[in-house]
Amino acid sequence: MKEIVFDKGNSMQAANFVFKDYLARIGFVGEARADVASLRALMRAQLFSVPFENLDVQAGKIVSLVPEDIVEKIVYQGRGGYCYEVNGLFAMALAALGIDYELLGARPMFYPSRRPKTHMVLLVKLEGEEWICDLGFGSYGIRAPIGLHQCQHILQQDDDRFQLLQPDGRDYVVQAWIDNVWVNQFSFDLYPQEWIDFMPVNYMNSTHPDTIFVQKLLVVLHTPAGRNILVGDKLKQIEYGAVTERHLAEAEITPVLAKLFGLQV
Numbered sequence: 001m002k003e004i005v006f007d008k009g010n011s012m013q014a015a016n017f018v019f020k021d022y023l024a025r026i027g028f029v030g031e032a033r034a035d036v037a038s039l040r041a042l043m044r045a046q047l048f049s050v051p052f053e054n055l056d057v058q059a060g061k062i063v064s065l066v067p068e069d070i071v072e073k074i075v076y077q078g079r080g081g082y083c084y085e086v087n088g089l090f091a092m093a094l095a096a097l098g099i100d101y102e103l104l105g106a107r108p109m110f111y112p113s114r115r116p117k118t119h120m121v122l123l124v125k126l127e128g129e130e131w132i133c134d135l136g137f138g139s140y141g142i143r144a145p146i147g148l149h150q151c152q153h154i155l156q157q158d159d160d161r162f163q164l165l166q167p168d169g170r171d172y173v174v175q176a177w178i179d180n181v182w183v184n185q186f187s188f189d190l191y192p193q194e195w196i197d198f199m200p201v202n203y204m205n206s207t208h209p210d211t212i213f214v215q216k217l218l219v220v221l222h223t224p225a226g227r228n229i230l231v232g233d234k235l236k237q238i239e240y241g242a243v244t245e246r247h248l249a250e251a252e253i254t255p256v257l258a259k260l261f262g263l264q265v
Helices: 019-026 036-047 067-076 083-096 195-207 250-261
Strands: 100-108 119-126 129-133 154-157 160-165 172-178 181-193 218-223 226-231 234-239 242-247
Touching: 019 036, 019 067, 019 083, 036 083, 036 119, 036 129, 067 083, 083 100, 083 119, 083 195, 100 195, 119 181, 181 195, 218 250, 226 250, 234 250
Parallel strands: none
Antiparallel strands: 100 119, 100 181, 119 129, 154 160, 160 172, 172 181, 218 226, 226 234, 234 242
């Protein structure tokens, strides 16, 4: 097993991370700068090109948090990953641009009972404001950075709506508008974490039978019109707010992974 070098400065670094290769992988066109406009554009480009997926977990593997493994998997092998991987890669891009950020632990809230903080998001500090970025939440993940100063505002992101609340004056909650009701997605506080802090929850997400990643195949890719979602054998496609769903035969899953998600398995 490769050794993970933990930088107490908490800036995600990988010896094999090449910024221009990352930009090519996500299909980014133009010049990336350390500004909010580039932050939005980079997040959008990665969301549209790098799927949220748990293929390694479904294959019985423990997801590697070695930064070089994340770069190799996503940038050079054309794969995706779940929150630690896709947000970790995005953090490397931020570091390459000199953008300040923190890693935050977040609590998924779509389970029927209270769960530990097994999710990870980024708190980006830019242009005098703090922004939440998350490229790996799954079916109803945000599609653009959300500023802490936008708390209590309804935020339209393409055909999706989100809002950020702070009900107890401490923890923030991200909600998504789903089927005409506001649904809690995840909560977080502003206490920064280190990369090493996510190793136990990564092991849990990779191995525990109660986690959705162990239970089912889960693949999500955002598109300019909406998103494609595959959970088990159920394919859900959202396009400009219209939803179509169907169950796939076993023989259809591999071709669908290639055609809709860009994943060769």
